[in-house]
Amino acid sequence: MRAAVITFPGSNRDGDVAKALARVGAAVLPAWHADTALPERTDLVVLPGGFSYGDYLRCGAIAGRAAIMDAVRAHAARGGLVLAICNGFQIACEAGLLPGVLARNAHLRFVCKRQHLRVERADTAFTHRYAKGQAIDVCIAHGEGNYICDAATLERLEGEGLVAFRYCDSSGAVTAETNPNGSQGGIAGIYSAGLNVLGMMPHPENLIDPLTGGTDGLGMFESLIARPRAA
Amino acid sequence: MKARVTVTLKTGVLDPQGKAIEGALVSLGVAGIGSVRQGKIFDIDLRGEDRQAAEKALASACDKLLANTVIEDYKIDISA
Numbered sequence: 001m002r003a004a005v006i007t008f009p010g011s012n013r014d015g016d017v018a019k020a021l022a023r024v025g026a027a028v029l030p031a032w033h034a035d036t037a038l039p040e041r042t043d044l045v046v047l048p049g050g051f052s053y054g055d056y057l058r059c060g061a062i063a064g065r066a067a068i069m070d071a072v073r074a075h076a077a078r079g080g081l082v083l084a085i086c087n088g089f090q091i092a093c094e095a096g097l098l099p100g101v102l103a104r105n106a107h108l109r110f111v112c113k114r115q116h117l118r119v120e121r122a123d124t125a126f127t128h129r130y131a132k133g134q135a136i137d138v139c140i141a142h143g144e145g146n147y148i149c150d151a152a153t154l155e156r157l158e159g160e161g162l163v164a165f166r167y168c169d170s171s172g173a174v175t176a177e178t179n180p181n182g183s184q185g186g187i188a189g190i191y192s193a194g195l196n197v198l199g200m201m202p203h204p205e206n207l208i209d210p211l212t213g214g215t216d217g218l219g220m221f222e223s224l225i226a227r228p229r230a231a
Numbered sequence: 232m233k234a235r236v237t238v239t240l241k242t243g244v245l246d247p248q249g250k251a252i253e254g255a256l257v258s259l260g261v262a263g264i265g266s267v268r269q270g271k272i273f274d275i276d277l278r279g280e281d282r283q284a285a286e287k288a289l290a291s292a293c294d295k296l297l298a299n300t301v302i303e304d305y306k307i308d309i310s311a
Contacts, residue, residue: 058299065296094299101301108247148244148302182245 001026001225003044006072008033008063008091013049013205017085020205020217021046024225033066044081044224045072047088049141049203059102059144060087064094073097081125081224082197086142089189089199098190098199099157100149102142106182110143114213115180117188117202118168121161124191126198129219129226135172136216138202140180140188145201147183147190157190164189164198232277234289237306238298239270273297277309285309 003026007014018028021044029039033052038045052063063069069091076082076097084092090102105111114137122132130136149157157163165188168174174186181201189200204217240246246268253267275292277285286307293305 057296061296061299099301101299103245103302104247106245106247108251146245150301 001043002029002039002041003027003046003224004029004031004039004042005046005048006031006033006068007048008050008052008066010052010054010063011048011050011087013085013087013203014046016203017046017048017083017205020208020221021224023208023218024221026221026225031068033063033068035068036071038068038071038075042075042080044083045075047072047082047084047091049086049088052087052091055144058090058094060090060092060094063087063091064096069095076192076197079194079196082192083126083220083224084197084199085203085205086145086201089201090144092197092199097197098192099153100147100190102144102201103146103148104144105142105146105180110141111145111180112141113139113180115140115188115202116168116170116172116178117165118172118174120163120165124164124195124198124223126220126223127164129223133172135168135170136204136219137170137207137214138204138217139206140202142181142201145181145183147187147201149184154184157187158185160193162191162193162195163187164191165200165202232280232282232285233310234275234277234285235308235310236273236275236289236293236297237270237308238273238293238303239306240268241302241304244302282309 166186207217249269298305
């Protein structure tokens with residue numbers, strides 16, 4: 001598996017996700033926002049977390065129009081895998097890779113904490129090492145993670161099984177209390193219609209080593225390496 | 232020519248920043264505040280004098296970058 005990790009000005013989780021990918025044996029290929037092509041034979045594109053362009057205008061707005069994003073859209077249109085984490089999810093929405101928008105957290109506070117997620121489906125390239133309904137323990141760290149889309153889009157996401165993760169408690173229950181940012185339906189991550197693009201606010205790359213608190217994030221990277229192309 | 236582009240949240244989209252400002256104004260004792268919605272203003276200097284072309288270019292700027300039309304509306308005002 002060849003994974004291109006794109007660095008934008010202000011990305012700061014590119015190194016961590018590269019470590020997670022290397023941990024499972026992926027070849028990590030650094031890519032730069034101003035490039036016009038992806039590295040040769042890229043299987044997976046990663047849009048990492050951070051604060052691209054200082055969150056100017058809207059989170060992800062300027063990075064979403066970066067030169068390399070045309071190549072990322074073409075990769076996704078061919079069925080190539082894209083993993084967009086946190087600011088990367090915001091960039092993916094702004095770039096039109098995924099529908100909707102990540103708005104300011106409803107309570108206005110930046111949240112940085114451990115957070116359980118319910119795995120909504122375990123038959124995708126990103127999640128087949130998890131079990132459907134499993135509550136995984138990862139991290140969130142964002143000020144703009146409140147997922148908003150219009151009613152028709154929400155109905156389509158729910159109806160077509162494109163919700164990837166929801167914020168839940170340790171038993172997997174999704175309630176108003178487990179929702180850290182006001183997201184519709186407690187949505188923490190969504191897939192594209194082809195299940196080859198995943199955008200998520202939480203950070204699986206933080207939880208890959210017992211030294212730093214747990215390994216529940218590792219399953220995503222093990223899933224990706226075991227099946228480099230979408231099913 | 233100059234232009235002012237105003238970007239505001241669509242009606243019905245939650246505006247927690249506007250709500251917080253509203254609360255602060257009320258707590259400051261400013262009289263008569265009903266509600267507050269926060270937006271953005273872009274003041275843009277335009278080259279050339281073709282008003283129609285400018286309107287078209289600015290609409291394109293809004294659609295491509297200045298506004299996220301999933302949650303935001305925009306208004307363009309061009310002045311001499």
